[in-house]
Amino acid sequence: MSLKxxxxxxxxxxEKLERYPVWLMRQAGRIxxxxxxxxxxxxxxxxxxxxxxxxAEVTIQPVDILDVDAAIIFSDILxxxxxMGLPYQMSEQRGPWFENTIRTEEQFAxxxxxxxxxxxxxxxxxxxxxxxxxxxxxVPLIGFAGAPWTIFCYMVEGKGSKxxxxxxxxxxxKPDLAHELLNRISDVTIDYLKGQxxxxxxxxxxFDSWAGIxxxxxxxxxxxxxxxxxxxxxxxxxxTVFSKGAVASLEDIAKLPCSALGLDWSxxxxxxxxxxxxxxxxxxxxxxxxxxxxAEFIQKATINMLKSFESHRHIVNLGHGVYPDIDPEKVKxxxxxxxxxxx
Amino acid sequence: MSLKxxxxxxxxxxEKLERYPVWLMRQAGRIxxxxxxxxxxxxxxxxxxxxxxxxAEVTIQPVDILDVDAAIIFSDILxxxxxMGLPYQMSEQRGPWFENTIRTEEQFAxxxxxxxxxxxxxxxxxxxxxxxxxxxxxVPLIGFAGAPWTIFCYMVEGKGSKxxxxxxxxxxxKPDLAHELLNRISDVTIDYLKGQxxxxxxxxxxFDSWAGIxxxxxxxxxxxxxxxxxxxxxxxxxxTVFSKGAVASLEDIAKLPCSALGLDWSxxxxxxxxxxxxxxxxxxxxxxxxxxxxAEFIQKATINMLKSFESHRHIVNLGHGVYPDIDPEKVKxxxxxxxxxxx
Numbered sequence: 247m248s249l250k251x252x253x254x255x256x257x258x259x260x261e262k263l264e265r266y267p268v269w270l271m272r273q274a275g276r277i278x279x280x281x282x283x284x285x286x287x288x289x290x291x292x293x294x295x296x297x298x299x300x301x302a303e304v305t306i307q308p309v310d311i312l313d314v315d316a317a318i319i320f321s322d323i324l325x326x327x328x329x330m331g332l333p334y335q336m337s338e339q340r341g342p343w344f345e346n347t348i349r350t351e352e353q354f355a356x357x358x359x360x361x362x363x364x365x366x367x368x369x370x371x372x373x374x375x376x377x378x379x380x381x382x383x384x385v386p387l388i389g390f391a392g393a394p395w396t397i398f399c400y401m402v403e404g405k406g407s408k409x410x411x412x413x414x415x416x417x418x419x420k421p422d423l424a425h426e427l428l429n430r431i432s433d434v435t436i437d438y439l440k441g442q443x444x445x446x447x448x449x450x451x452x453f454d455s456w457a458g459i460x461x462x463x464x465x466x467x468x469x470x471x472x473x474x475x476x477x478x479x480x481x482x483x484x485x486t487v488f489s490k491g492a493v494a495s496l497e498d499i500a501k502l503p504c505s506a507l508g509l510d511w512s513x514x515x516x517x518x519x520x521x522x523x524x525x526x527x528x529x530x531x532x533x534x535x536x537x538x539x540x541a542e543f544i545q546k547a548t549i550n551m552l553k554s555f556e557s558h559r560h561i562v563n564l565g566h567g568v569y570p571d572i573d574p575e576k577v578k579x580x581x582x583x584x585x586x587x588x589x
Numbered sequence: 590m591s592l593k594x595x596x597x598x599x600x601x602x603x604e605k606l607e608r609y610p611v612w613l614m615r616q617a618g619r620i621x622x623x624x625x626x627x628x629x630x631x632x633x634x635x636x637x638x639x640x641x642x643x644x645a646e647v648t649i650q651p652v653d654i655l656d657v658d659a660a661i662i663f664s665d666i667l668x669x670x671x672x673m674g675l676p677y678q679m680s681e682q683r684g685p686w687f688e689n690t691i692r693t694e695e696q697f698a699x700x701x702x703x704x705x706x707x708x709x710x711x712x713x714x715x716x717x718x719x720x721x722x723x724x725x726x727x728v729p730l731i732g733f734a735g736a737p738w739t740i741f742c743y744m745v746e747g748k749g750s751k752x753x754x755x756x757x758x759x760x761x762x763k764p765d766l767a768h769e770l771l772n773r774i775s776d777v778t779i780d781y782l783k784g785q786x787x788x789x790x791x792x793x794x795x796f797d798s799w800a801g802i803x804x805x806x807x808x809x810x811x812x813x814x815x816x817x818x819x820x821x822x823x824x825x826x827x828x829t830v831f832s833k834g835a836v837a838s839l840e841d842i843a844k845l846p847c848s849a850l851g852l853d854w855s856x857x858x859x860x861x862x863x864x865x866x867x868x869x870x871x872x873x874x875x876x877x878x879x880x881x882x883x884a885e886f887i888q889k890a891t892i893n894m895l896k897s898f899e900s901h902r903h904i905v906n907l908g909h910g911v912y913p914d915i916d917p918e919k920v921k922x923x924x925x926x927x928x929x930x931x932x
Contacts, residue, residue, distance in 0.1 A: 408749070411912050414878040418886065458801070458834070461855045461876060461908075491801070493836040494855045512804045512837045533804060535757040543761065565804075569754050 251385045254316040255448060257527050257561045258484035258505040266552065266560050267315035268584040269388075270577065271488075271508075272567030273308040274320040277574055280307050291336040295322050301373035302380055309385055312577055313585075316386050316449075319377060319442075321370055323392030323453055327401050329366040330434055331358035340405070347404040349412065351423055357430070363437040370438075371445035378446030386484075389447030391439055393454035393489070394431040394472035395465070401427065410459045417468055424468060432472045436479045449484035451508070452476065458491020465495045470502065477504045486529055490566070497521055511565030519556055528557075531565035537576045544576060548583040558589065594728045597659040598791060600870050600904045601827035601848040609895065609903050610658035611927040612731075613920065614831075614851075615910030616651040617663040620917055623650050634679040638665050644716035645723055652728055655920055656928075659729050659792070662720060662785075664713055666735030666796055670744050672709040673777055674701035683748070690747040692759065694766055700773070706780040713781075714788040721789030729827075732790030734782055736797035736832070737774040737815035738808070744770065753802045760811055767811060775815045779822045792827035794851070795819065801834020808838045813845065820847045829872055833909070840864055854908030862899055871900075874908035880919045887919060891926040901932065 249255070253267035275281045281304050285294060294300050301320040309317050324334050324342055334344045348354050364371065378387055392400075402413040416424045439450050457469055473487055481503065488508025489499050499507060500521035509518060509530035518528060536547045552562070562584045568577065592598070596610035618624045624647050628637060637643050644663040652660050667677050667685055677687045691697050707714065721730055735743075745756040759767045782793050800812055816830055824846065831851025832842050842850060843864035852861060852873035861871060879890045895905070905927045911920065 406751070409909070409912065411878055411881075414876065415881040418876075418878055418882045418890075458855070462857060464876075491834075494857060512801070514805060514837060533757065533761075533807075535754055535761055538754075538758040539761045547761075566752070569752065 249383050249386055249448070251315055254386050254561060255484055257559065258449065260524065260527065260559050263558060265587065265589070266558075266562045266584055268562040268581050269314040269316040269318065270308070270312070270564055270568045271318075273312060273314055273577075274305045274318060276570045277568055277572050277577065278304075278307055278311060279574070280311060291322075291338075295320070295325065296369045298369055298372035298376050301369075302376035305373070305377045305387075306380055309381065312574065312581055314385070314581060316388055317377065317381060318388040318390060318451070319370070319374055319447070321373070321390070323390070323397065324400060325367055325370060326391060326397055326431065326434055326438060329361055329363060329438075330430065331356065331361070332401055334400075342400065343405040344400065345404075347412075348401045348427060349416065351420075354423060354427060361434065363434060364441055367438060367441065371441050374442055374445035374447055386448035387446060388449050388451055389439060389442030389445075390451040390453060391435045393452045393457070393469065393487070394428045394435065394476070395457060395460070395469040396453065396455045397431045397435070398424070398428055398468075399456045399459075401431075410456055414459065414464075417464060428468060428472050432475050436476055439476070439480065443483065449486070450480060451486040451488060454487070454489040454492070456491075457489035457495070458493070460492075462494045462498065465489075465492055466498050470495065470498050474502060477502055486561075488529070500526070506561065508563070509565060513565070515551075515554055516556060524557060524559060527559045527561055529561040529563050531563070532580070534564040534566045534569050534572070537564075537568065537572045537580060539576075541576070541579045544579045545583045548580055549587065552584065552587050592726050592729055592791070594658055597729050597904060598827055600902065601792065603867065603870065603902050606901060608930065608932070609901075609905045609927055611905040611924050612657040612659040612661065613651070613655070613907055613911045614661075616655060616657055616920075617648050617661060619913045620911055620915050620920065621647075621650055621654060622917070623654060634665075638663070638668065639712045641712055641715035641719050644712075645719035648716070648720045648730075649723055652724065655917065655924055657728070657924060659731055660720065660724060661731040661733060661794070662713070662717055662790070664716070664733070666733070666740065666798075667743060668710055668713060669734060669740055669774065669777055669781060672704055672706060672781070673773065674699065674704070675744055677743075685743065686748040687743065688747075690755075691744045691770060692755065694763075697766060697770060704777065706777060707784055710781060710784065714784050717785055717788035717790055729791035730789060731792050731794055732782060732785030732788075733794040733796060734778045736795045736800070736812065736830070737771045737778065737819075738800060738803070738812040739796065739798045740774045740778070741767070741771055741811075742799045742802075744774075753799055757802065757807075760807060771811060771815050775818050779819055782819070782823065786826065792829070793823060794829040794831060797830070797832040797835070799834075800832035800838070801836070803835075803838075805837045805841065808832075808835055809841050813838065813841050817845055820845055829904075831872070843869070849904060851906070852908060856908070858894075858897055859899060867900060867902060870902045870904055872904040872906050874906070875923070877907040877909045877912050877915070880907075880911070880915045880923060882919075884919070884922045887922045888926045891923055892930065895927065895930050
């Protein structure tokens, strides 16, 4: 089963490419009118995530409409804590929130101990199978999960936060409990990602959205060590680690046993390239706000970024998920600029 | 008029000290029961900020109760946009919000063009005079303002944000308007800080709370250049610049013409010391969450931090404002540990 367009996968391997592959974080959903049209016929966000036919449809939309070089399954990182026994709600206005949180040993004990990921998250695997089939091998399909630290934050905090001080508090006051919870999350995540590969994912990405809230020492201990554990379970699999905001930890992140690093728009490409040399592919990192500019401006900014690459080992993306109010036509300008760029 | 305890000011000058000075961002208000007792008798947060007698009282409280080496005036960075013609409300739950925002030339034109800072912000100057008098020269008094980029974010966004994408959008789509607004904010801020010095402030600090949301190039252009303009207006005045989260820009920040840099807990002290050598004092940077730990833990973590200093040119502080639910007794442990530490 060979892919018609395998640029994204070859970039992970560091192979010589004809041009840079390009896709966008959050390309499935949000910005596309075609997504909103399908969505308006259905219920809330979680219902969409849990309906394989819907998830498959909107996963493929950006391949058809935006002509990206990879598809990423439409899902949510919070399906993992839910599978662990901590259900959540998604509110349009306030974002995700959990009725229960894990801040004590007693609360930790209430989590389900042994869980069958295949049963609990079957809807994600179904969505992957369906997508894989309907994609007809046009482009690779990326599976994903939240990194343990970010999932930990949601389970401790119960919602988003400006400081994540409850989560960070636990690292100082109950480090053993923190490690227990992080270990549990990591194990479930490994099972979950294995299931995603079995269901048809060609590559994986870990999203560590709240990496930047920790100092270097703590991120090494409570963040990177668990990402490492996961990465070691997927040797040989194309795996991207995106530690958003963790500029202070780039040196440590550079040593992770994964094939690619995602960079946010504040991370310097040259500095990171020096750290990883040619051992890793870098993914990113145009400021998503550039896409608010004119077509000419987007072309110029994109070409400037491409010119700054000192190696060909790159996957082009934004430095963050595409923002919901971005005009899809502007996204197309970005993608076309990358595709037309000659090495 | 000589201060009984001028450690903080001498640290700014790089003089030889007997021990490190220590104070806490957000030490005035929030954590002290004595603050809450006074506050409960009065109205909302803004009324407190606008009442010089109250502001003076709670500014001095931490000097009496926590034994800090400097007082910082109880106020709010958002008094500046309000003085410029953009009033705001402070909601206990949602934080600050502005009914009007500045996203177009038309909206910018609605701001008051020439403002008399002395008249509009007289309550802050009154509070400083009163505080200075009542402090009886025990410790220096710090005045402050938001850095232009952070004030810009509030004026454009109208409230806090996870991405500040409206503010960043303006930098790409209307850079001239962005510079006009940033210039206006800078000019008002210079007037405001001059007034604070005249009213009795011994030193100044600029808070750039949202510095970390910009990449290096953009922070240089839209953040640092305006901080520089302000810093140049205060040559010889002890001035601390705190660019929270701007790890990617440390090299540029290190070149600012100010006497001290504030470091958040994710910024590496050694790296920053290398960048500034002995030209600047560093302020910070214990993770505020350490204060959730036991007294023994706080002592150990504080001493670890102090031992990591490779120069004596330091002012000890947390890496962020003290969190509201921290026990004041824990703050005292932190302060005593610093005071008892022998070089």
